[in-house]
Amino acid sequence: MLRLVVLCVLGLYAQPSTFITDTPHTCGDCAAWNKAREPFKVYGNTYFVGTDGLSALLVTSDAGHVLLDAGLTQSAPLIDANIRKLGFKTADVKLIVVSHGHFDHAGGVHAMQRHTGATVAASESTAAALRRGENTTDDPQFGFGKEFNGFPPVTDVKVIRDREALTAGTLAIKAHLIPGHSPGSTAYTWQSCEGNRCLNMVYADSLTSPSAPGFKYGQRLVEFRRSIEIVAALPCDIVLSPHPSFTQVDEKLRKRAELSGKGPDPFIDAGGCRAYAADGMKRLEARIAQEAKP
Numbered sequence: 001m002l003r004l005v006v007l008c009v010l011g012l013y014a015q016p017s018t019f020i021t022d023t024p025h026t027c028g029d030c031a032a033w034n035k036a037r038e039p040f041k042v043y044g045n046t047y048f049v050g051t052d053g054l055s056a057l058l059v060t061s062d063a064g065h066v067l068l069d070a071g072l073t074q075s076a077p078l079i080d081a082n083i084r085k086l087g088f089k090t091a092d093v094k095l096i097v098v099s100h101g102h103f104d105h106a107g108g109v110h111a112m113q114r115h116t117g118a119t120v121a122a123s124e125s126t127a128a129a130l131r132r133g134e135n136t137t138d139d140p141q142f143g144f145g146k147e148f149n150g151f152p153p154v155t156d157v158k159v160i161r162d163r164e165a166l167t168a169g170t171l172a173i174k175a176h177l178i179p180g181h182s183p184g185s186t187a188y189t190w191q192s193c194e195g196n197r198c199l200n201m202v203y204a205d206s207l208t209s210p211s212a213p214g215f216k217y218g219q220r221l222v223e224f225r226r227s228i229e230i231v232a233a234l235p236c237d238i239v240l241s242p243h244p245s246f247t248q249v250d251e252k253l254r255k256r257a258e259l260s261g262k263g264p265d266p267f268i269d270a271g272g273c274r275a276y277a278a279d280g281m282k283r284l285e286a287r288i289a290q291e292a293k294p
């Protein structure tokens with residue numbers, strides 16, 4: 001009996017996580033964003049595996065998984081732990097796609113790719129940012145400088161074109177380029193099913209416009225507006241975004257817990273993308289007004 005207990009205890013300690021993390025990023029919001037969050041099923045084979053303030057989504061299949069975004073550099077081990085907590089193997093991630101090449105969504109990609117050997121795919125501009133380990137020079141936030149913007153570079157990145165569908169085993173995920181928040185901003189769509197009820201899932205990139213001092217969108221505001229219109233028109237039953245608060249994830253989780261299976265799932269909302277886009281458009285109009293000031 002004692003031997004069994006000793007073996008069990010040794011067993012626990014003999015299997016530490018093999019995940020290797022890169023040097024953590026430092027920023028004002030980093031600690032709050034990176035607070036651990038319990039993973040949860042969004043719908044069907046789509047799971048939230050990110051942190052309190054940063055989304056990472058796992059779409060699963062028996063033939064391998066897709067991971068969307070990997071948070072900060074220091075989010076990667078939390079994402080790994082969340083994937084394992086759900087009973088999946090992180091090593092089964094075959095494809096990693098990225099919403100945009102900022103340190104708070106792309107920072108963990110390098111460690112994730114090293115751990116899984118997965119293909120990393122992103123829009124041309126986001127791929128360029130991933131290879132640089134810093135946002136591109138035409139990015140609204142580029143002027144904040146490398147210390148703020150930098151993250152571990154990802155050298156091996158596949159470029160996805162607009163409306164291209166990527167496959168990983170039996171999974172297919174489609175990219176929609178929505179430049180604005182960053183020049184490489186991308187929304188991803190796929191279907192998740194429960195029984196024969198299949199829903200349109202949308203991971204829509206940030207529609208906010210923070211920028212370094214002196215940056216002006218100018219003519220690119222036209223493109224940004226078009227991007228928001230694209231988000232509004234996507235086939236959409238469930239919308240998620242790189243920062244969970246942008247699409248009220250905590251509120252929906254609270255409502256879901258209150259309902260405990262009785263009543264409609266608060267995550268399912270055919271108007272979710274339109275509401276997210278409307279909020280984005282309101283912010284953009286304020287930005288346009290601000291830029292118009294002499």
Ligand SMILES: [Zn+2]
Nearest residue numbers: 100102181206
């Ligand atoms: Zn960003």
